Amino acid sequence: MSLKAILFDAADTLFRVRGSVGAAYATAAARHGVTVAAADIEGRFRSAFGRMPPLAFPGAPAAELPQLEYAWWKQVVTAVFAGTRVDGFDAFFADLFEYFARGDSWELFADTEPALAALRERGLRLAIVSNFDGRLTRICASLGIAGYFETIVMSGRIGAAKPDAGIFTVALQRLGVSASEAAHVGDSPREDVDGARSAGLTPILVARDTPASGANVVSDLREIQAF
Numbered sequence: 001m002s003l004k005a006i007l008f009d010a011a012d013t014l015f016r017v018r019g020s021v022g023a024a025y026a027t028a029a030a031r032h033g034v035t036v037a038a039a040d041i042e043g044r045f046r047s048a049f050g051r052m053p054p055l056a057f058p059g060a061p062a063a064e065l066p067q068l069e070y071a072w073w074k075q076v077v078t079a080v081f082a083g084t085r086v087d088g089f090d091a092f093f094a095d096l097f098e099y100f101a102r103g104d105s106w107e108l109f110a111d112t113e114p115a116l117a118a119l120r121e122r123g124l125r126l127a128i129v130s131n132f133d134g135r136l137t138r139i140c141a142s143l144g145i146a147g148y149f150e151t152i153v154m155s156g157r158i159g160a161a162k163p164d165a166g167i168f169t170v171a172l173q174r175l176g177v178s179a180s181e182a183a184h185v186g187d188s189p190r191e192d193v194d195g196a197r198s199a200g201l202t203p204i205l206v207a208r209d210t211p212a213s214g215a216n217v218v219s220d221l222r223e224i225q226a227f
Contacts, residue, residue, distance in 0.1 A: 002181070005175050007129045007171050007183070009130055009192050014112045015139075021042055025042075025045065032095070034085070051079070056155045056156065056167075057156070057159060069156040073093075073133070100135065103142020106143060108144075113144075114222055115221035126149050127153065127175055128151075131155040131167075132155065140152060162188075163192075163198060172201075183224075184203055185218075186203075186206065193205050204217075204224060
């Protein structure tokens with residue numbers, strides 16, 4: 001295939017939470033006088049997150065999007081701590097929300113920077129397409145990878161979330177390339193693979209820890225060089 005652009009998912013593709021979500025939540029709770037088990041909170045988080053609607057607000061005025069994102073995540077955390085009394089919950093949530101905006105709360109995968117540098121060296125145009133909120137630009141800057149990407153497309157800011165083809169279309173329009181000239185790399189078979197395919201892009205599944213096979217499956221981002 002002749003590619004001009006590579007789009008990337010962000011969390012769990014380029015970087016991951018340092019430690020675990022459960023541990024981060026438990027540590028933040030402890031700062032506010034609440035003791036919870038990280039493993040229990042991890043399970044509650046996955047359940048609450050999975051029940052949420054897409055992190056996207058079609059038709060909402062741009063000025064309202066940051067607050068809508070904040071409220072979306074507050075709903076998640078409220079569900080996680082249902083049945084657990086947290087005095088001063090608003091302050092606790094603000095603390096937690098800010099924690100996940102910091103680069104040191106995340107860690108790059110070892111293959112991320114070498115892969116991005118090699119792809120840029122080839123002249124490929126790179127972008128991020130993520131079901132994330134506005135904190136993503138700050139995270140990428142803090143992790144030192146923002147400069148590799150021409151655009152960062154976040155579902156919370158453009159009104160469509162993967163697997164909706166619309167979020168991929170926004171990225172393609174910003175890059176000025178057609179779907180047939182682009183591939184999308186991500187860790188989710190539904191959001192990234194099915195979503196990219198529905199938008200006409202070549203999907204590439206990154207499966208670092210889970211065995212997977214197929215023509216477009218990689219276990220290391222540096223393997224994208226073969227495409």
